[in-house]
Each structure stands twice: as C-alpha cells, then as structure tokens.
Amino acid sequence: MELPDFSMAHKLENVDLCDCSSLRSVHPSILSLHTLVKLDVDHCHELESLESETHLESLSDLQASGCGLKKFCLSSNKLETIYLRETRLEILDLPIGRFTKLRSLLILHGERLRSLPIKELCCLTNLTEFQVLEFKQEIHTEELRSLFYAWRNLEILCLDGWSYLSEIPGNIKCLTRLQNLSLQRSGVETLPPCVSHLSSLTGIYLFGCKRLKSILGLPPMLKALDANDCTLLETVSSDSLVFSPCWFQFKNCVKLDECSLGFIEESTHFSLTSACGTAFNYLDLARYPGNRVPKWMKYKQMTEASNTIQFMTEASNTIQFTCNLERAIGILFCCVAPHRHLRSLGQRPLVTCYITCDDIVTKSSPYNNQRLYELDSDHVFIWPRKGFPFGTRTGDDVKISCEFFLEWRDHGKMYCNHKVPLEACGVHVIYDSESEPGSGQKRKRVADIGVEDGVPPTKRLNNSWISQPAPLGLALQLGLATTKSNKSHDNFICHPLQLKFMRKKKQEDPLQLKLNINSDRYSLMLVNIY
Known part of the structure; x- marks a missing residue:
C-alpha cells in the first residue's frame, strides 16, 4: 500500500492511518505539512520508519504503537508525548532543541535499540516521564548522571529490564519531584542512601533485580516498596523514616540478614500503625521471609490490661x-x-x-x-x-x-x-x-528533648534504647510536622530537618539537647539520632 502526494493539502491537520496493516511508508509530503496536528499510524505492522528533515511546527498528537517501526526521526516543538509501544525500534533520533515541550517519552520495547542519544535527551528539560523498557546496551554511570542533572522536573523514571545498569548515581537526589522509580529486572546492585532525600518519591519497584544486594535508603513518603524475587538481597536499612502507610514486599528474599528483618518488622509496625490515623488502602501489606511473629505483636498472655x-x-x-x-x-x-x-x-x-x-x-x-x-x-x-x-x-x-x-x-x-x-x-x-503519624508507638510532641550519651535511640522505628559507645560526632534528624489542627493528622506532612555537631566535652559527659518551637501549626518530633 502506498499513499499519494499530499503536498497541495495546505490545510490538512489530521491523518489517520490506524490499522493500515500493509502500509510500508508515510509519504514524505505528509511529514512536511506545517499544518499537521495529528498523525495516527497505530498497528501499521509493515511501517518501518517515521523520519523527516522538516520541523513539524503544528504536530502535537502522535500515535505510533503496534507497528514495525525501526527508525524514529521527527521533531516538533508542540509534541508533548512520544509513546512507542510494541515496535521494533532500533534508532531513536531526537534533534537537539526541537522538542521544547516534550513531557513524556515512553518506549515499551527497547531491546533492539542500538544506543540512547544522551546529548539530545539532556536537552529535554521539561521531561516529567521517562520510560524505556528492556534496553540491552551498556549504559555508563556518567551518562545517567548527566541525564539526572538535566531532568529536574522528572516525576516518573522507569528503567525496567536494563540488564547492564549496575549503579544508580548519587545525584539522583537532584530529582526532587520524582514520584515513581522502577528498576525491575535490572542489573542494579545497590539502592543508594541518597534516595532517602527524595521527599516526593512514593513508589520504588525492584521486582526481579537478581543482582540487588542492598537497599540503603528509603524516602519519607514511601507508599510502595516492591523487592519481590530479589534473591541476593541481604541488607535493608535507612537513616530516615517512612511517614506514610507502605506496601512492603520482600517475597523470596531469603538472604536477608537478621538486622534487616528487624528493620522491616519495625518499619511495618510504624507504617501500618500510622495508616490508622488516616485510612487503610487495600494494598497496605508486608510480606517477607521468616517464621516468627514480630515482638511488638501483643500475642503473649497478659491478664490486666484490656487492650492486650x-x-x-x-x-x-x-x-x-x-x-x-x-x-x-x-x-x-x-x-x-x-x-x-x-x-x-x-x-x-x-x-x-x-x-x-x-x-x-x-x-x-x-x-x-x-x-x-x-x-x-x-x-x-x-x-x-x-x-x-x-x-x-x-x-x-x-x-x-x-x-x-x-x-x-x-x-x-x-x-x-x-x-x-x-x-x-x-x-x-x-x-x-x-496512631499519631511518626511513630509505631505513641508519638510525644515535645518542646524539650533530653538525650543521654551512650544510649541513643535505635535506627529501627521504635522508642527503645540500645547501648553502644558514644560517638564523637552525632547527627540529629528531626521531623517538622504540619497538621490541620492539633487533633487531626489527615494532612500530615513531614519536613525532615538535620542537625550535625561535634562533641566539645569529654566523651563520658552526658549530652543535653534543648529544642523549642512555639507554633499552633507546627510540632517538632524527634525522629532519629545516629
């Protein structure tokens, strides 16, 4: 099937070629129309390329899924989404400076891509969603680092199936608007501690990461952590707390050490207890390897208290x-x-x-x-x-x-x-x-906090104390909670604060901290000392 010359169609705006299964090419005259607003070539199975040297000034709607596309080379300053699903894409060409409004780039079958145009991608500064699945070529950490510096508006990052991706650069903390991070079936080995700085991040998906050995940071507003079938995972820890009900999934993570299992137990307690202050979601659940009921479950016989x-x-x-x-x-x-x-x-x-x-x-x-x-x-x-x-x-x-x-x-x-x-x-x-947000146990809203050296609160999410040598340098992590009123936590938001200091007195001397805040809107909570 071949199309005629449309060069004289000066007012043509909509070209719908959906389901033209025998179409092998789109006539160059169509891809030269400055009036073209919408182009639909979905399910054109024989179509192998979309390319034009003409900058399409009006194109804002492109549908090109389910076709035999191998090469993509178009440009438009009005195009906001490029969605290529079920294609055989090998070459992705995005001319520099020609996609100023592009917000979403989705390629759901990228296993045949020969490379990624890193310089061109760095120019997509308005990008909010980047999903390229099953990319099988080597990607360098420096390349990812340059992308993260450029994508300050990114909200969704999906790198599923990137088997050669082994490291997440530390500057991922620049993505302050990131809400979902998906690295499923990738080659990543560690989720770095800097992830805990991503205050907007609510979902982390690591399903099937067979090389993943450690998760070292969790963001404060996390709602879903899927680490199912990460069979080499040994360590799960974080210096920050999760301030929202979270879906913790660690199916078949049989190598988790005792400390990590304890952290998961306490995180679950904290997370699901906090959820009662608002509303449970049907997804709220924890699943992890083990054969014991957590100690904080009140399952042992007690005779007097009515809530036992x-x-x-x-x-x-x-x-x-x-x-x-x-x-x-x-x-x-x-x-x-x-x-x-x-x-x-x-x-x-x-x-x-x-x-x-x-x-x-x-x-x-x-x-x-x-x-x-x-x-x-x-x-x-x-x-x-x-x-x-x-x-x-x-x-x-x-x-x-x-x-x-x-x-x-x-x-x-x-x-x-x-x-x-x-x-x-x-x-x-x-x-x-x-059920007050911020603690698996009753959260005390305090104006004065006394801390005694040698027994800082454990990093696990409870109010117990552990005995360890007093460090010469301490960091105090606080949460500044914003609520509608003193009795309602429906709009609970935690603003993490950190104070670091060095001891000036002798190590055996007790250390006293006094923190005050006077406000009806804010309350100060002790989150962690480490």
Whole structure:
C-alpha cells in the first residue's frame, strides 16, 4: 500500500492511518505539512520508519504503537508525548532543541535499540516521564548522571529490564519531584542512601533485580516498596523514616540478614500503625521471609490490661482478646505461611483470618496472596484492617476471637473449602493514642528533648534504647510536622530537618539537647539520632 502526494493539502491537520496493516511508508509530503496536528499510524505492522528533515511546527498528537517501526526521526516543538509501544525500534533520533515541550517519552520495547542519544535527551528539560523498557546496551554511570542533572522536573523514571545498569548515581537526589522509580529486572546492585532525600518519591519497584544486594535508603513518603524475587538481597536499612502507610514486599528474599528483618518488622509496625490515623488502602501489606511473629505483636498472655491479647491453649491458631471498640481504630493481623503446606497443596491457597465478636463472623485476608505457591520458604504476612465490622457498639470492652487458616477450594467436591490451621499468628489492636503519624508507638510532641550519651535511640522505628559507645560526632534528624489542627493528622506532612555537631566535652559527659518551637501549626518530633 502506498499513499499519494499530499503536498497541495495546505490545510490538512489530521491523518489517520490506524490499522493500515500493509502500509510500508508515510509519504514524505505528509511529514512536511506545517499544518499537521495529528498523525495516527497505530498497528501499521509493515511501517518501518517515521523520519523527516522538516520541523513539524503544528504536530502535537502522535500515535505510533503496534507497528514495525525501526527508525524514529521527527521533531516538533508542540509534541508533548512520544509513546512507542510494541515496535521494533532500533534508532531513536531526537534533534537537539526541537522538542521544547516534550513531557513524556515512553518506549515499551527497547531491546533492539542500538544506543540512547544522551546529548539530545539532556536537552529535554521539561521531561516529567521517562520510560524505556528492556534496553540491552551498556549504559555508563556518567551518562545517567548527566541525564539526572538535566531532568529536574522528572516525576516518573522507569528503567525496567536494563540488564547492564549496575549503579544508580548519587545525584539522583537532584530529582526532587520524582514520584515513581522502577528498576525491575535490572542489573542494579545497590539502592543508594541518597534516595532517602527524595521527599516526593512514593513508589520504588525492584521486582526481579537478581543482582540487588542492598537497599540503603528509603524516602519519607514511601507508599510502595516492591523487592519481590530479589534473591541476593541481604541488607535493608535507612537513616530516615517512612511517614506514610507502605506496601512492603520482600517475597523470596531469603538472604536477608537478621538486622534487616528487624528493620522491616519495625518499619511495618510504624507504617501500618500510622495508616490508622488516616485510612487503610487495600494494598497496605508486608510480606517477607521468616517464621516468627514480630515482638511488638501483643500475642503473649497478659491478664490486666484490656487492650492486650491472650493465646488460647486449646487451639494454637486462635487468639482471643478484649477490646474497647470506642477507642480502637484499627487492627493488624500477622501469620506465618508455612512453606511445607504451600508446596503440597498446589490449589492456590489463601491466608485468611476469621474474626468473631458477639456471634458475628467476618473474614480478612491480605491483598494479592493468591500466588502463595510461588514462595520458596516460610513467609510472614502482616496486613491491617481499619476499624471493626461490629456495628457502633461502644462502652464496655468486648471479647473478640481471631482464627487463622490456610485455606483453599476443592472444585472437584462441590466447591468444598479446606482449612489448615496456622500455628504462628498474632494480632495487634491500634488505639487512637497510638496512631499519631511518626511513630509505631505513641508519638510525644515535645518542646524539650533530653538525650543521654551512650544510649541513643535505635535506627529501627521504635522508642527503645540500645547501648553502644558514644560517638564523637552525632547527627540529629528531626521531623517538622504540619497538621490541620492539633487533633487531626489527615494532612500530615513531614519536613525532615538535620542537625550535625561535634562533641566539645569529654566523651563520658552526658549530652543535653534543648529544642523549642512555639507554633499552633507546627510540632517538632524527634525522629532519629545516629
């Protein structure tokens, strides 16, 4: 199929060639029209190139997915998006200075690309989204560094499948507007500590990074961290805290060390407890290798406090506890999915908790746990539920029972359900005083903070103390919280502050810090000392 000459069509604005499966080329006259506004060549399977030496002054809408495109060389100052999906692109040519308004560049099949035009890409200073998937050529750290300096407005960075990408340069902290960072199936080995400076970053996706060994920084407003199937991952740590409910995923990360597992446990506590102050999302969940219930889960028997949890001796998968429904604003469930059962069942089992109160029974399950059969070891699941489904009852404490099962449905026996008790499980009730953002435990809003040398707060997200030699240099990390009012945290924002200083007194002398802030709008919180 060939197109005629359109050079005399001086007012032509829209050229729709979608689904012209036999089209081999777009006539040069069309790609020379200064009036051309929209060009659609989607699913033109035989089309191999889009190239023109003419600068298209009016082109603002380009559709070129699902075609056999091998070479792209067009330019337009009005084009805001280049979206090339299901192409065989080999050459990407972006003339310098000819894409002043380009905001999104998406190439979803870049495995055949011979190279990236780094100098040309550095000129795209208005770029907010860069997605080039499956790029198989070597990329140098210096090249990425130059791109990061140029892309100060970038919000989405997706480098999935970049197998030769081994290092993320430290100047990624220049991307202060970055919201999503996706490096899935890439060759990256370390997520650097400077990631914690990206205050706008809410999603980090590292699924299938087989060379990843360490995650050394987490941003404060993180909502999703997917490190599933990072089989070499050993270390997860951060000097900053996550101030929002987060989806922590570490499926099959079987090499995580004890310190990292402890950090994940405490981060989950902090994250999901903070979520109760606002609202739970159905994605809020933690999953990581292990066979123990976190210590902060109130699963051991206590007799006096009404908000404690008691194990029943008759059935190890049942937990009974008393709860004040007027004060309780949420509940966290935890169980260990045993690998020995997951492999033997094979019918896509589900982790489920049956909650009973006053003969009312309801179910709760972690989101997206259908693929449990893919787990290579025992895994811990922790998931939240906001409030209780037991009406508006208030006043006296009520008894609640939670039963944990691994269950599946047998389609060959009239859809009969089968259940296997889960031996390791726990429940944690969250009360209004515990849900203040900024802490897994009750957050004290303080004007005076006293710090004693030798026992600084641990980097893990709790208020416990650890004993270690007093350092000569300390750094104090604070959070300046902005809220609507003193009682509402719906619009909680943490503005991280850091103060660094050196000791002047003797090492054994106690160190006293006094910090004051006088404002109805702001409150100062101690985040970390290290």
